[in-house]
Amino acid sequence: MDVYGRSPEIRVVDVEAGYYPEQTVLQGVHLVARPGQLTALLGPNGSGKSTVLRVVYGLLRPRRGAVWVDGKDVSQVPAHQRVGLGMGYLPQGRSVFPSLTVEENLEVGTWTLLRVARRAALDRVYERYPALRAWRDRPAGILSGGQQRMVEIARMMVTDPRVILLDEPTAGLAPVAAQEVYEEVARLRREGRTVLLVDQNVRAAVSLADYVYTLAFGRNQLEGTREEFQQRMHAVVREWLRV
């Protein structure tokens, strides 16, 4: 099912970025997340995968290079304006507002919408994730890790983003909960959204991806289609693990 005629493309061009002036994490990274496809960004710990997502979403300004979304240079657009560009971002780790109820968490996700559109957006999310109805009045902080992850995904989906950045969406989850998250990621891709996925679970990420990039030490290492990457996957992972 393709819900859009064409989702936007993300193009990262020669990006250099870091958190401190004396430290450069990304050293000239290039990548293209093609419209309506799932692009996986893989690599060993500390290779800069999450930093790429932070740069793409405007949480970290690149020192050099640019990020293009749908043909526009968005490098200087602050993070809080990215929702308006049709982007959604699921950060690494827990990000629910713990003392707010599930419904209140979702309501915060409607902040950028017009007042008249907010209720319809919430109804659409409840329809998409029916399990949330049962938890709507519970504080999000008391839910299990998997349930919290679903709340975070649902909250991101309130604005129906066409470009989605997922940073280790299954990290710390039990296998059953992780499987549910992967099924949701696959659904996002089937709906024709442009998805950029960072994940430590190489096998799962590659099986979902249309195209794969790997990073090492803040630089591009390999790239290729799923089929191309699957042939080299074992060798690449062995190299990352140095075994």
Next chain:
Amino acid sequence: MPLTLLTEAVVNGVLLGLVYALISVGLSLTLGVLGVVNMAHSAFVMLGSFFALELLLRLGAPPMLSVLAAAPLFFGVGMAVDRLLLRRTASTSEAMGLLVLFGLMLVLENGAILVWTTDTRVLPWQMGQMVLAMGGLRVSFGRLLAAGLALTMILVLDFLLRRTLLGKVVRAVGQNPDAAAVLGVDVTRISMVVVGAGVATAAMGGVAVAMMFPFAPQEHLRWLAWAFLLVIVGGLGRVRNTLVAGLLVGQLEALSGILLPFQYVYAVVYAFLAITLILRGRGLQAAQERTL
């Protein structure tokens, strides 16, 4: 001890507690949401008192009207403080922000001394001098109005934080500003709103203080001490808890005032603070947690 005296003390404790809660709730909000210790908070309480005095003397406006005028004016002042001072120190150490606000407090205090001198003032408001007598119970009308005003403002703030989308977003920013930003919330704007609300409630608390107590520019620090006390007892950013803490402290002050010599009143209140911290088991850390 006559029952009337005891009842009077309990009623006075409630009235005092409500005003203490209003003075504290802005500090609690600013600290809870933004992690900013507004050292100038009590200076805005003092300015609120003088604002009520000036409106009464120049325009004959009663304090209830001054509150309505103080809210938007001091909200704007708070937003300016955030924009011009706090945002500039946001990327530096917390100590820098603390120092800047301490400096602002000194500027406001000394500016107020230049304008109004160090004389102690009372609000020359005739209605406030009236005493309501019910049976043997006597209550100052000024105190009653001040407490009613405080309760109204606290309930309005609680409603805004719990029931409106802006309030929910403010609470979200207090819990995880990065996650809020990812959802499209401009955290710097929310910060301006929070500091504005904190300063506005401080000034409204100042109007309530003027309806109850004499005031002078150099005597505002006692309100900062009370506000910190209530924030520690009630926890950060929790409006209802601040209200309960205010009522508890008001009762303690009023009851120990009739049961003990005056010099022991503060000792009782601070002993209560110590017991609260010990019972919580985690001392000040429990109050520092941002659980809005």
